[in-house]
Amino acid sequence: MNEELTMDRIVNLCRNRGFIFPGSEIYGGLANTWDYGPLGARLKNNVKEAWRRRFIQERHNSFEVDADILMNPRVWEASGHVGSFSDPLLDCRSCKMRFRADNLIDEFDPEAHADAMTKEQMFDYIKAHHIPCPNCGKHDFTDIREFNLMFQTFRGVTNDAKSVIYLRPENAQGEYVNYLNVMRSMRAKVPFSIGQIGKAFRNEITPGNFTFRTIEFEQMEFQTFCKPGDDIEHYEYFKNYGRQFFEDLGLAADHLRFHDHEKLAHYAKAACDIEYLFPSIGWGEINGTHDRTDFDLSRHQEYSGENMSYLDPYTNERYIPYIVESTYGLDRTVLALLCEAYDEEVIDEAKNDVRVVLHLKPAMAPIKASVLPLSKKLGAKAMEIRDELAKHFMVDYDDAGSIGKRYRRADEIGTPFCVTYDFDSETDGCVTVRDRDSMEQVRIPVAELRSYIEKSLQF
Template sequence: MKKFSKRDFTLGFMEGIIGVCDSIEGAQDIYYGSMGDRDAWRYYFIQKRERSNEVDADILMNSKVWEASGHVSGFSDPLVDCKECKTRHRADNLIDDFAPEANADAMTQEEMNAYIKEHKVICPVCGKSNFTEIRQFNLMFGTKRGVTEESGAMIYLRPENAQGEYVNFLNVQRTMRAKLPFSIGQIGKAFRNEITPGNFTFRTIEFEQMEYQTFCKKGTDSETYEYFKEYGMEFFQYLGLPKEKLRFHDHEKLAHYAKEACDIEYAFPLGWGEINGTHNRTDFDLTRHQEFSKKSMDYLEEETGEKFVPYVIESTYGLDRIILALLFENLHEEMVGESDKRIVLNIAPKLAPIKVNVLPLIKKKHSEMAKQVYHQLMPYMMVNYDETGSIGKRYRRGDAIGIPFAVTIDDNTLENGTITIRDRDSMEQEVIPMEGVVPYLLTKLK
């Protein structure tokens, strides 16, 4: 079995990728075994966990939120310009690409400047080593809110979802009468003014995060942090990513708010890349929002009467990067017999955005009955109806975007009420009574 190269992946299969990504949100099925990536995370982190709540916070929030969080003053990338070809690069990426063992993540700005000069790090575009000094570039998108631009107040598109969960801490705690430890999760878009986006959907200016914040008492924070590191690894294996292609990467240089921090990385064909981050953020965030809002973030522990600001354990997941990892892991080209080949996305049926392809063998003869089957299945799962082209080409189209099963309506359906169900992975076919198609597929998907 052949796995695609970076070039093949880029040029040959974007139609299938777009079909998968655009359809993920539609996987609103009646049981957890039939969901897309968003709902898989929602099931694993919200539905099956005690004291777990989901919110949908604002994308545009008061600028004071971002002052309190430190984003206005300190959310930036270290950038350098090549004096020869005038291209712009992140200094830490330049160093890591030039010498991965150097570990730019652990360097200060001064150390990165010195390393680039001493080791004559080269520009990936022109091959020369002639850079400006490092400058910090703020990553937030800003806009104005107001009647006119002159009178408008500066606001920002959120660069992360987490702050929306922190400012809603009291709302959730009081309305849900939540006791520590409890969690707030959120799925939503974030926006960053990335200077060097690239590697397909790995780094983009608009992306989707699945954030999860657990509020706990100081003294239990390190134990909770270790728990969510392992829980994240379990989640990725639940999605079907192999353990041997996943690793923990503990941060050597911690952010000012962090006590402990770790990423889970996946072995992309492009190299190891972060798909999760788990951080012990201490009480920094709630304390800062308390300071700027003048609103107490204290939690009252009823058993002891003690009041305190909780610690926060953050576990965040990049939806776009996870989908990219699943595509790299499961999108293949394989031989069928001695001379034919097919493209197939072997994604787990529970993650497939479309579960079933309904196919009339001959459009003029079988489409009426096929549409009856199509409408019979629609209340239970996401279904696609396809009557264009030969049956073989329609099978191949469904395989390429990961549809696990195909239901074919033919002369036997008209004569004796049976249909043919084809399995995407094995390509084996089974004939069953038409009235049994719903329970059959629900059992297979589960």
């Protein structure tokens, strides 16, 4: 990552090269929604596949589920989201803009510690300090109201309280409510894990910073059900496992750090984030690992009436398992990979020649190779090579402009290899393969091309 890199450059590259577009753009957009374009969708899928490999495929006693976004509303009562998952909001009576009370206080005085204040204390503080509206400058606010962050909609044709249904604000409950199903159907024994990749929604009033904070987002979640007493060991293990996973994806070790929480949620015994050093944003959370104790399963036992306990077949002990949760923000991981990979390299200072390159790990790169015929006359043969490689991985074909320009286009989207088919290829059966990072070129037989590229794709 370039030290002077700003998020604007990432946003521009993403938009111009098909990684990420503003949501509903032709209608003027919808604040804090983003659509992944052809290359962004590939990159995102590559991250998911890497996660599946490390968390489901390579692990013992690890199971993936794909639960529905819509769940019985009682789930959110049991989880505590109906009662206490909210932001303190107030409106400016003068200009009708809505703000978070804690944000107004934090921006007025970062030392004021709004996060430790009650609703009443925040109201008194705003009044006492005569904090003005950031939009119109007046000081004329409504009372503070708690605004639930869950997206709410109605099931069926009646819009009454009985038909309220929520878009899930986190994936975890889909794993918790299937704990008994997975254990029984997979004959799982504690400790075992349930993972899930999926979308979640939070109706936040002040999101921002590109895809770092959005109202719709995707998580890769991993819940480990363990014996009480073994929880801290699992918690420490998954913190480190997570950090290693990020390094394996390609994030630099010195751009990652642990952030242990001192202030814990009521259900948690220990909590730690893994943070990444983003350009413009600074350190931001990309993973959260929590020791949730038996809170979740106890609550679901209480609210559902189902017995959530586990009978240890070896010791005959019966207990409610503790849960160690490790959640990965998929959109944030993708953003971190793009920031990490982005570079502007000076090729020739005198000519002011700079190349933009994404040093993505080949396993993460959206396109693995770009096939370039030296002349359009060689197009048919080059296309045959492209079509053969495309049976195994994503391949591009580019016959427009000079070879140098085509290299640059491939560099900019992180394509690890450019394969040039030239006039000699006809006779010697070889192609020139140019490496994205070193820019070195090697001549290799077409028959060896696939295995040459595939060996770099290991994750």
